Amino acid sequence: MYQNVLLVKGILIILGVPLLVVLLSEIIEQCQQRGNPLARFFSALRNLVLPSLVFYIVLKYFLYVTSDRLLARVFGTLFWLTILYATLLLLSAVLIRNKKERTWQINISNILLQFIRTTVVIGLLGYILSKMWSLDLTKILGALGVGSLVMALALQDTLSNLVSGFLLIIESPFKVGDWIKVGDLTGQVIEINWRAVRLKTTDCDAVIIPNGFLGKANIFNYNLLNPLYLLRLKFPFSYEEHPDLVEKTLLEVAHSIEEIERNPGPEVAPKLFKNTHIEYEIRFFIKDYEIYENIQDIFSSRLYYAIHRNSFHIPFPDKIEYKIDRLPKRTNSSHDQISKILCSQSIFSRLDKATLIYLTNNTTIELFGMGENIVEIGLFDKAFFIILAGKATLFTNDRYGQQKELTELSEGDFLGEMVFFPDSPSAVSATVQKTVSAITITPEAISYLSQNQPRFAIEISQFIDERRKLILSAENQISS
Numbered sequence: 001m002y003q004n005v006l007l008v009k010g011i012l013i014i015l016g017v018p019l020l021v022v023l024l025s026e027i028i029e030q031c032q033q034r035g036n037p038l039a040r041f042f043s044a045l046r047n048l049v050l051p052s053l054v055f056y057i058v059l060k061y062f063l064y065v066t067s068d069r070l071l072a073r074v075f076g077t078l079f080w081l082t083i084l085y086a087t088l089l090l091l092s093a094v095l096i097r098n099k100k101e102r103t104w105q106i107n108i109s110n111i112l113l114q115f116i117r118t119t120v121v122i123g124l125l126g127y128i129l130s131k132m133w134s135l136d137l138t139k140i141l142g143a144l145g146v147g148s149l150v151m152a153l154a155l156q157d158t159l160s161n162l163v164s165g166f167l168l169i170i171e172s173p174f175k176v177g178d179w180i181k182v183g184d185l186t187g188q189v190i191e192i193n194w195r196a197v198r199l200k201t202t203d204c205d206a207v208i209i210p211n212g213f214l215g216k217a218n219i220f221n222y223n224l225l226n227p228l229y230l231l232r233l234k235f236p237f238s239y240e241e242h243p244d245l246v247e248k249t250l251l252e253v254a255h256s257i258e259e260i261e262r263n264p265g266p267e268v269a270p271k272l273f274k275n276t277h278i279e280y281e282i283r284f285f286i287k288d289y290e291i292y293e294n295i296q297d298i299f300s301s302r303l304y305y306a307i308h309r310n311s312f313h314i315p316f317p318d319k320i321e322y323k324i325d326r327l328p329k330r331t332n333s334s335h336d337q338i339s340k341i342l343c344s345q346s347i348f349s350r351l352d353k354a355t356l357i358y359l360t361n362n363t364t365i366e367l368f369g370m371g372e373n374i375v376e377i378g379l380f381d382k383a384f385f386i387i388l389a390g391k392a393t394l395f396t397n398d399r400y401g402q403q404k405e406l407t408e409l410s411e412g413d414f415l416g417e418m419v420f421f422p423d424s425p426s427a428v429s430a431t432v433q434k435t436v437s438a439i440t441i442t443p444e445a446i447s448y449l450s451q452n453q454p455r456f457a458i459e460i461s462q463f464i465d466e467r468r469k470l471i472l473s474a475e476n477q478i479s480s
Helices: 002-033 039-062 070-094 111-130 137-154 157-173 211-216 243-255 289-309 335-344 352-360 443-452 454-479
Strands: 179-182 185-192 196-200 205-210 220-221 230-238 267-273 278-286 363-368 386-397 404-410 429-443
Touching: 002 039, 002 352, 039 070, 039 352, 039 454, 070 243, 111 137, 137 205, 185 205, 196 211, 205 352, 230 289, 243 267, 243 289, 278 289, 289 363, 335 352, 335 363, 352 363, 352 443, 404 454
Parallel strands: none
Antiparallel strands: 179 185, 179 220, 185 196, 196 205, 230 278, 267 278, 363 429, 386 404, 386 429
């Protein structure tokens, strides 16, 4: 009977081991083809765990080597060490610190991953020492207890950091990638380990904060409840400016910056009424805290040009006295200067004096900063523009909504031709590449010229036809 059982075990090993090898080889090949991280785990099972298990079984059940013999202990220890190695590979595949690539993977922090690995290693090593080598672990733990007390007194700060690290894992006030503020430090979390948390500041500097300090400090997390970050900017404006116009200007500047969220949209409100000015606050959301300084710079730069275009009065500091009646007039340039500039343009060179005066009264010279759109696709043109200086790039959209560059605009080029067609939005966008100074003529003045100056109407019609041909040519280029 015993020999029959032994025969059955031998047959199972002879037939079963090759089948397991073939099965594991097929699984490994499939995992490698699909880039599955479990390929290394199955390779360890086939190349390490399975051979050591077979040797241990043959040694114990076929060669009758008892468990207390040195050879059995060595092969048993080898088998359990391969089990430990395969388990660590499995944990590395399932528990990850980065973005999940598979649905079955679990994203955890680095300190928790290290804790799980350490627990597995200590647990299996303890099992090997107690079962395979018959060591009394209670004595070892007792000795370690006395030593631990001495070490605890010597390493109070280090242990404080470790305990605080575990508490941070349990509470999870932040994770890798979050922007946090601790005291005067603000940065993005790039690593959480046993001893400290590493932050990357907006200046790309690395800051290491001990876990013990974090456990006692107030932590501001900018991403915990909402990934959006609220930016508040304050600007002073004179009492001479109408609040509706100020708020409209601030909102237009905000809407011209792509990185500012549209939902929820920006909001503007007057906040403080001081002796010399009203302080307005604009609030808007951005997706990435890292770019908030860049967005603030862009907003301030574009607001500068918007202030000049609207002829806003910037209030003086409190220590300077001034009289209201001595404020500069609301004009970007004197009438004489505008008149000379208009006469220098061939399209206006033959206008009679009365028409020229009317046109001058309805014309201003405005500045547009880099990155601003003078006209924009889908929006109605607010005026007719003639570039005096600077450069802008003209774009249109193809049938798929992709942006297509048409040409570069410079001194003497026209823009805003759709002002002649009030019900039709612009088919082009003009983005400033180098600060643009432009003549800006109101729609009313353009309509008056078209009706009363035949030569002007003919030249404008030719210009509009050429612009349409340019757009159609670009569309045909795209479709081909």
